[in-house]
Amino acid sequence: MTTNTVSQGKSSTQTPSALDNFRPLIVDVAVPLGSYYLFKNAFGMSTFAALAWSSVVPAVRTLWSVVKERRTNGLAGLILVVNVVSLLLSFVSGDPRLMLAKDGAVSSTVGIGILVSVALGRPMMTAGMKPFLVKGDQAKEAAWQRLVSGRSAASTDFLRKERTFSVVWGVALLAECVARIVGAYTIPVDTMVWLGGVLMIGVMVLTFLLSGGLAAGPMEAMVRAEAEAEETAARTEVAVAA
Numbered sequence: 579m580t581t582n583t584v585s586q587g588k589s590s591t592q593t594p595s596a597l598d599n600f601r602p603l604i605v606d607v608a609v610p611l612g613s614y615y616l617f618k619n620a621f622g623m624s625t626f627a628a629l630a631w632s633s634v635v636p637a638v639r640t641l642w643s644v645v646k647e648r649r650t651n652g653l654a655g656l657i658l659v660v661n662v663v664s665l666l667l668s669f670v671s672g673d674p675r676l677m678l679a680k681d682g683a684v685s686s687t688v689g690i691g692i693l694v695s696v697a698l699g700r701p702m703m704t705a706g707m708k709p710f711l712v713k714g715d716q717a718k719e720a721a722w723q724r725l726v727s728g729r730s731a732a733s734t735d736f737l738r739k740e741r742t743f744s745v746v747w748g749v750a751l752l753a754e755c756v757a758r759i760v761g762a763y764t765i766p767v768d769t770m771v772w773l774g775g776v777l778m779i780g781v782m783v784l785t786f787l788l789s790g791g792l793a794a795g796p797m798e799a800m801v802r803a804e805a806e807a808e809e810t811a812a813r814t815e816v817a818v819a820a
Contacts, residue, residue, distance in 0.1 A: 609635050675762045682758030689751030692744050701744035711798045721804035732800050739800075743793035750785040754778065 614632035617623045623631070695702035712718045725736040757777055761770050 675767060679759045679762040682755040682762070685751045685758065686755035689748045689755065692748035692751070696741050696744045696748065701741050703744040703747050704740055707743055707794055707797075711794065711801050715805070717805040717809060718801050721801050721808060724808075725800060725804055730804055732804065736797060736800050739793040739797050743789050743797070746789040746792060747785055750781055750788075754781045757781075 613635070614628050617628035617631050692702050708722065712722055721730075724730045725733050726740070727733070728737075730736070754777065758774060761773060761777070765773065
């Protein structure tokens with residue numbers, strides 16, 4: 579085997595970088611959400627116009643996935659659905675309580691989308707969790723692939739916790755939706771305006787802690803243990819061969 583062939587073999591099995599892991603979140607989530615605030619605050623567009631223009635990227639990504647890749651892009655599709663729901667709700671005006679409640683409707687759309695992805699066997703929150711567990715490390719990336727593919731003895735537990743992570747987030751967002759709607763119609767409007775932000779932050783912090791303790795933390799330990807076990811096996815094999 580020539581040096582060139584070896585080089586090609588190594589490059590073909592090279593694991594993705596941290597940027598590769600974050601790319602789905604950047605393109606499918608950060609770009610459309612960031613463009614919404616850019617259009618609305620920097621260019622002074624109306625809420626409707628900003629939502630419409632920020633829907634272009636997720637719409638194109640979703641269509642491309644369906645036509646070219648023959649699969650549904652979960653993240654891009656979810657952001658597109660949220661934008662469409664927000665566009666429809668933006669027509670509603672005149673009732674301040676209803677305008678406060680509409681934020682809950684957006685949260686519920688995201689929550690339902692996450693839970694549906696779990697039911698379909700493709701937990702949507704995995705894309706956001708994986709970079710923090712793998713951290714761009716090639717050994718951990720390989721360990722992750724073995725765990726999710728079922729080739730590891732710990733795969734069953736790992737996949738169960740992967741689903742748990744998304745379920746926790748889906749349920750939390752649905753709970754936030756219910757709390758927002760109840761608050762919008764039972765608490766004074768002036769109070770609910772600032773309380774909505776506090777509620778969102780509180781739910782996010784609590785969900786980070788809960789999902790981390792129930793799923794992300796144990797999954798990180800399994801990835802690390804799998805990587806270390808593979809490294810130990812490789813060293814033993816080299817020692818035996820020598």
